[in-house]
Each structure stands twice: as C-alpha cells, then as structure tokens.
Amino acid sequence: MAEHKTVKVKPARRGAEEIAEDTFSPLVDIHETDEELVLVAEVPGVEKDDISVQVDKGVLTLEAEARFDVPGEDYAQTYVSFQPGQFFRAFALSDEIDREKISASVSNGVLTVRLPKAASVKSRKIDIQVCD
Amino acid sequence: MAIFRWGSGFDPFAGFRQLQRELERLARPWARLGRRVGGGAYPPVNVYTSPTEVLVQCEVPGLEREDLDVNIAGETLTIKGVNRPVEGEESMKFIQRERGHGEFTRTIVLPDAVEAEKIEASLRDGILTVRLPKAAGAEARQIEIEA
Numbered sequence: 001m002a003e004h005k006t007v008k009v010k011p012a013r014r015g016a017e018e019i020a021e022d023t024f025s026p027l028v029d030i031h032e033t034d035e036e037l038v039l040v041a042e043v044p045g046v047e048k049d050d051i052s053v054q055v056d057k058g059v060l061t062l063e064a065e066a067r068f069d070v071p072g073e074d075y076a077q078t079y080v081s082f083q084p085g086q087f088f089r090a091f092a093l094s095d096e097i098d099r100e101k102i103s104a105s106v107s108n109g110v111l112t113v114r115l116p117k118a119a120s121v122k123s124r125k126i127d128i129q130v131c132d
Numbered sequence: 133m134a135i136f137r138w139g140s141g142f143d144p145f146a147g148f149r150q151l152q153r154e155l156e157r158l159a160r161p162w163a164r165l166g167r168r169v170g171g172g173a174y175p176p177v178n179v180y181t182s183p184t185e186v187l188v189q190c191e192v193p194g195l196e197r198e199d200l201d202v203n204i205a206g207e208t209l210t211i212k213g214v215n216r217p218v219e220g221e222e223s224m225k226f227i228q229r230e231r232g233h234g235e236f237t238r239t240i241v242l243p244d245a246v247e248a249e250k251i252e253a254s255l256r257d258g259i260l261t262v263r264l265p266k267a268a269g270a271e272a273r274q275i276e277i278e279a
Binding site for chain 2: 046
C-alpha cells in the first residue's frame with residue numbers, strides 16, 4: 001500500500017469560473033457515511049505539491065497540475081491520448097459539513113478528500129420513552 | 133507479425149482525442165452511473181517513438197504495482213490491470229460514481245520490433261511508463277543511393 005500524503009486545505013484565492021477554462025475535470029466518486037462524506041478524485045500524473053484543495057464561501061475547489069515527463073524532440077508522437085495539464089473541479093458544500101475539519105491526501109494519482117459532518121447534523125438515535 | 137500499424141511522425145489528432153474524451157463524458161451523463169472499464173479505449177495510452185526506443189505511457193490512477201500486469205509477445209504489448217474495489221464497497225452509500233472499476237486489458241501494437249529482455253516499466257503518481265528499446269535490426273538506417 002502506497003503512503004498517503006497529506007494535502008493542506010486552504011481558503012480560495014481565485015474564483016471558480018476563472019480557473020474552469022482550459023482544464024480537465026477529474027472523475028470523482030463520492031460516498032457517505034454517518035460521520036463524513038468521502039470524495040475520491042482521479043488525478044493521474046499529479047504530485048502532492050501540485051494539488052490545491054480550497055474552501056471558500058461554501059465551495060470546495062480541487063485544482064491539480066499533472067506534470068509527468070513528456071519525451072523530448074527525439075521522440076515522434078505516434079499516438080497520444082493524454083497530456084500534462086490542469087485538473088479542476090468545484091463542489092458546493094452543504095451546511096452540514098464542518099468546514100474547519102476537511103482533510104485531503106493523495107496516493108498513486110488519486111486524491112481523497114474527507115468532509116466530516118458537523119456534530120449538530122449527525123444522525124442520532126432517539127430513545128422513545130413509553131408513557132403508561 | 134503485427135497486421136495493424138501506427139502512423140508515424142507528428143500526430144495532429146492528439147489534442148482532439150483528449151477533447152473527445154471530455155465531450156463524451158458531457159454528452160452521456162448516464163455513463164456516470166457506474167462506468168465499467170474494459171470496453172473502449174481505456175485506459176488512455178501514449179506511444180512515443182525515437183530512433184532507438186519506443187516509450188509507452190498509460191494512465192492508471194489508484195493502481196498499485198501488484199494490480200498491473202505488463203506482457204510482451206513479439207511486437208504486441210499487453211497491459212492488464214484491475215481497479216480493486218475498496219473494502220466494504222457493496223454496503224457503501226454512493227452519491228456520485230464516475231470512476232471506473234473492474235478489470236481492463238489494453239493491447240498496444242508496437243511500431244517496431246523491440247528487445248523483450250531490456251524492457252523497463254515504472255509506476256509513478258498513477259502513470260505507468262514502459263520503455264522498450266528497439267531491436268538492433270529495427271533501427272532506422274540510411275541507405276546510400278548509387279549513381
């Protein structure tokens with residue numbers, strides 16, 4: 001199992017519309033547990049330092065840059081179906097997410113973002129008292 | 133002996149193929165509901181050729197070394213892999229599901245004969261790179277034209 005590296009979650013600097021041009025949208029899986037939402041995004045060719053996960057005004061933005069080596073001039077492009085470039089995707093967060101506690105990690109070109117639910121919205125079993 | 137050959141030199145359609153993948157995804161939103169890999173051109177590959185070497189890159193995000201199987205038979209390179217399901221996936225509550233899962237095989241017909249013994253493969257950040265040195269006889273040779 002490859003080591004997971006932690007990615008810092010920072011407040012956003014640029015607007016989503018500005019970055020969304022000229023970028024590729026990574027494929028994502030999102031699943032939910034009682035405690036959190038887990039977002040898994042495919043970002044092949046991206047190193048830890050080239051990922052930024054930001055939260056601003058209830059919008060989670062993922063930005064990443066794939067910088068894998070492209071062979072130099074000695075090589076002819078016989079068949080090319082992917083190239084280095086920018087990944088970008090934004091998600092609106094519900095108020096249920098505790099924004100201070102969002103964490104992210106990357107391993108083997110897969111970014112995992114954990115979005116814990118705020119304590120106030122976690123589902124809670126309510127005891128029913130029987131009144132005789 | 134390979135029947136189908138790649139073209140050679142500059143490939144003007146490289147950018148279009150990447151764009152096409154993105155557009156297909158937009159045009160077929162239902163494909164997002166549990167896409168299974170195996171059909172179509174998955175995973176994406178790049179093939180570069182130099183006078184001495186063929187270089188193949190393949191996007192395999194999330195796969196470990198053990199999940200991949202790279203084979204060479206003559207001039208045919210086969211990349212097999214499996215996107216392993218995460219533990220307890222059956223009981224997970226998915227809100228969005230776009231990533232592929234399951235097994236895949238991609239067969240790449242190389243443009244030249246290669247030295248099977250000297251092939252090197254490496255995996256980094258979800259990209260598999262296979263370097264295949266060309267066989268001695270396959271290198272390009274200038275032919276003198278006699279007067």
